[in-house]
Amino acid sequence: xxxxxxxxxxxxxxxxxxxxxxxxxxxxxxxxxxxxxxxxxxxxxxxxxxxxxxxxxxxxxxxxxxxxxxxxxxxxxxxxxxxxxxxxxxxxxxxxxxxxxxxxxxxxxxxxxxxxxxxxxxxxxxxxxxxxxxxxxxxxxxxxxxxxxxxxxxxxxxxxxx
Amino acid sequence: xxxxxxxxxxxxxxxxxxxxxxxxxxxxxxxxxxxxxxxxxxxxxxxxxxxxxxxxxxxxxxxxxxxxxxxxxxxxxxxxxxxxxxxxxxxxxxxxxxxxxxxxxxxxxxxxxxxxxxxxxxxxxxxxxxxxxxxxxxxxxxxxxxxxxxxxxxxxxxxxx
Numbered sequence: 001x002x003x004x005x006x007x008x009x010x011x012x013x014x015x016x017x018x019x020x021x022x023x024x025x026x027x028x029x030x031x032x033x034x035x036x037x038x039x040x041x042x043x044x045x046x047x048x049x050x051x052x053x054x055x056x057x058x059x060x061x062x063x064x065x066x067x068x069x070x071x072x073x074x075x076x077x078x079x080x081x082x083x084x085x086x087x088x089x090x091x092x093x094x095x096x097x098x099x100x101x102x103x104x105x106x107x108x109x110x111x112x113x114x115x116x117x118x119x120x121x122x123x124x125x126x127x128x129x130x131x132x133x134x135x136x137x138x139x140x141x142x143x144x145x146x147x148x149x150x151x152x153x154x155x156x157x158x159x160x161x162x
Numbered sequence: 163x164x165x166x167x168x169x170x171x172x173x174x175x176x177x178x179x180x181x182x183x184x185x186x187x188x189x190x191x192x193x194x195x196x197x198x199x200x201x202x203x204x205x206x207x208x209x210x211x212x213x214x215x216x217x218x219x220x221x222x223x224x225x226x227x228x229x230x231x232x233x234x235x236x237x238x239x240x241x242x243x244x245x246x247x248x249x250x251x252x253x254x255x256x257x258x259x260x261x262x263x264x265x266x267x268x269x270x271x272x273x274x275x276x277x278x279x280x281x282x283x284x285x286x287x288x289x290x291x292x293x294x295x296x297x298x299x300x301x302x303x304x305x306x307x308x309x310x311x312x313x314x315x316x317x318x319x320x321x322x323x
Contacts, residue, residue: 005189005192009189015176016174016177019174023174030167
């Protein structure tokens with residue numbers, strides 16, 4: 001594989017793998033971001049095919065290899081770049097990282113801005129500069145969406161109480 | 163909103179099928195998406211490793227969640243006017259239909275086509291064998307610099323114009 005291919009293939013296939021995965025659900029609408037201000041994909045969570053205002057950001061990384069730390073015994077964590085840290089440190093909604101090995105199509109996911117239970121820290125997201133990765137498949141994505149919905153439900157309840 | 167998602171999904175499936183890495187560790191094609199400003203065409207696709215000249219073909223994509231007809235044809239429609247516009251290009255032009263549920267893509271050549279259609283054959287899935295045949299067909303076209311009227315990807319039920 002020449003250098004030129006290495007420049008374009010990981011991003012093109014990584015983005016496509018992410019879009020195909022998230023659009024298997026029929027309750028997701030997506031925006032592809034062309035700027036460098038936010039996540040690569042902005043997912044709108046629908047209910048009954050209607051918008052809810054609930055957002056989930058997805059930052060995408062494509063690679064010709066598995067994540068470099070895959071075989072470490074205590075799991076795998078990747079480091080965000082300085083630009084990514086600046087973009088997400090104060091993000092007000094959940095954002096996750098999708099990492100794809102574009103040769104095998106294996107996917108991994110980690111929280112960049114993790115939605116936390118109300119009891120721990122209030123209704124909040126916690127920023128992770130080194131997101132821990134775990135395998136990503138349809139079931140994992142279902143659990144991500146479920147968790148994000150639960151976070152928005154909790155936030156609504158907290159707002160009503162205030 | 164969901165129709166747009168179906169289109170987005172179809173384009174991504176086509177990108178994945180065209181850029182699958184072959185046994186030698188490289189993809190055969192590099193697709194460039196035209197965007198919404200050119201409604202009749204979706205992709206300009208360059209051949210990787212096609213020699214010093216730029217060998218390419220053009221692609222229109224349609225996706226469906228309606229599956230196939232009773233005789234196994236993919237239910238994707240394309241209007242006559244658009245077919246004639248695309249078939250008039252002096253370069254290889256293909257139509258790719260995507261089954262958005264099964265995540266499969268099927269290719270047919272549009273050369274000489276003069277009428278619209280409501281389905282396409284599923285005889286040519288974008289798999290490793292057909293990707294290689296497509297690469298060779300387009301490379302041969304650019305070596306010969308001839309009119310594009312012969313293709314192994316003609317829908318057998320279409321009457322040649």
